[in-house]
Amino acid sequence: MATQQVDVCLLSVGPDLPWLSGYEAMPLERLTMLVVPVDGDATLVVPSLEVARVVPRDDLFAIRPWGETDDPIAIVSGLVGAAQTAAIGERTWARFLVELQHARPDLSFTTTSSVIGPLRAVKDAAEVLALRAAAASVDQIAGQLQAGEIPLIGRTEAEVSADLGRRILADGHHRVNFAIVAAGENAASPHHEPTSRVIRPNEVVLCDFGGTMADENGIGYCSDITRCVVTGEPTTRMTEVYEILERAESAGRHAGGAGVAAEAVDAATRSIIDAAGYGEWFMHRTGHGIGVEEHEDPYIVIGNSAPLVVGNAYSVEPGIYLPNEFGFRLEDIMVVTESGAESITNAERSLVSVEA
Numbered sequence: 001m002a003t004q005q006v007d008v009c010l011l012s013v014g015p016d017l018p019w020l021s022g023y024e025a026m027p028l029e030r031l032t033m034l035v036v037p038v039d040g041d042a043t044l045v046v047p048s049l050e051v052a053r054v055v056p057r058d059d060l061f062a063i064r065p066w067g068e069t070d071d072p073i074a075i076v077s078g079l080v081g082a083a084q085t086a087a088i089g090e091r092t093w094a095r096f097l098v099e100l101q102h103a104r105p106d107l108s109f110t111t112t113s114s115v116i117g118p119l120r121a122v123k124d125a126a127e128v129l130a131l132r133a134a135a136a137s138v139d140q141i142a143g144q145l146q147a148g149e150i151p152l153i154g155r156t157e158a159e160v161s162a163d164l165g166r167r168i169l170a171d172g173h174h175r176v177n178f179a180i181v182a183a184g185e186n187a188a189s190p191h192h193e194p195t196s197r198v199i200r201p202n203e204v205v206l207c208d209f210g211g212t213m214a215d216e217n218g219i220g221y222c223s224d225i226t227r228c229v230v231t232g233e234p235t236t237r238m239t240e241v242y243e244i245l246e247r248a249e250s251a252g253r254h255a256g257g258a259g260v261a262a263e264a265v266d267a268a269t270r271s272i273i274d275a276a277g278y279g280e281w282f283m284h285r286t287g288h289g290i291g292v293e294e295h296e297d298p299y300i301v302i303g304n305s306a307p308l309v310v311g312n313a314y315s316v317e318p319g320i321y322l323p324n325e326f327g328f329r330l331e332d333i334m335v336v337t338e339s340g341a342e343s344i345t346n347a348e349r350s351l352v353s354v355e356a
């Protein structure tokens with residue numbers, strides 16, 4: 001905060017608050033806000049009726065409950081004191097920021113991303129363990145998919161999505177974040193919403209799923225994996241396109257490491273797909289950081305020349321999407337170590353045929 005000339009951080013809904021305090025604000029109209037001055041003690045301003053949800057951490061923050069007739073903006077404003085620059089969480093409701101601006105016209109605002117983003121991007125050993133636990137869970141579910149243990153043919157995309165969701169919860173996550181199931185031509189849409197379309201024999205089924213799993217302090221870390229299967233025999237064209245994708249993803253996994261620019265990992269996957277003539281059909285970045293959020297720093301994208309550092313965790317997920325035909329994406333989560341980048345998801349990466 002001192003380096004960024006920020007006098008006070010104001011954290012409400014969104015991932016910064018639980019990451020720092022272990023407490024996740026309820027996304028409701030009553031204001032919850034952790035006030036963190038650059039020097040001095042932190043205070044959690046929280047509605048009285050939600051105090052029971054807070055696990056007290058006297059070593060980290062004081063608790064300042066407010067009742068139904070209190071003005072929480074005035075309470076926060078008082079705690080902000082003589083600060084001149086406040087960094088506010090990006091997800092804070094606009095209403096609260098506007099009210100704070102009215103209450104404190106002398107205060108200038110920036111976002112916490114410049115202060116907290118770089119800290120969250122570098123995982124400590126406990127965070128890497130939490131990411132590994134979440135990754136191992138979805139890795140196992142991907143294995144079940146590839147083993148034909150999750151019925152596909154005759155079910156709708158939505159039914160398979162719900163099935164994946166149940167498995168994500170049964171296996172230790174406390175929240176399902178997404179379970180994309182895209183069959184046949186729908187797999188050519190990277191962020192397809194599962195529908196009532198019934199899965200048929202001999203087509204591609206793309207599954208991209210993840211959730212949030214709480215660590216021992218109750219802070220949730222995310223998982224994310226994509227695997228594709230074919231319900232029967234792949235066509236020659238499917239086999240050819242998948243082989244290119246698999247090579248690209250492998251190059252991306254092996255390109256990472258401390259000191260390597262994030263965009264170099266993107267270039268590693270993209271150059272292979274470009275050279276094979278499919279560059280036009282890989283229309284998204286190679287990956288994203290992952291932690292308490294599914295998508296966070298560092299982004300693996302052209303233009304991000306920042307070097308990766310030990311403790312970064314990110315996805316490598318190139319795709320090739322052929323309109324009206326099919327699409328493929330292959331995604332693993334990487335952690336930067338002293339000796340390179342290690343994949344913490346490791347389910348079979350070849351195109352598996354399932355008879356289910």
Ligand code: ZN
Pocket residue numbers: 224288315317331
């Ligand atoms: Zn992802």
Ligand code: ZN
Pocket residue numbers: 208209210224225226317331
């Ligand atoms: Zn994904």
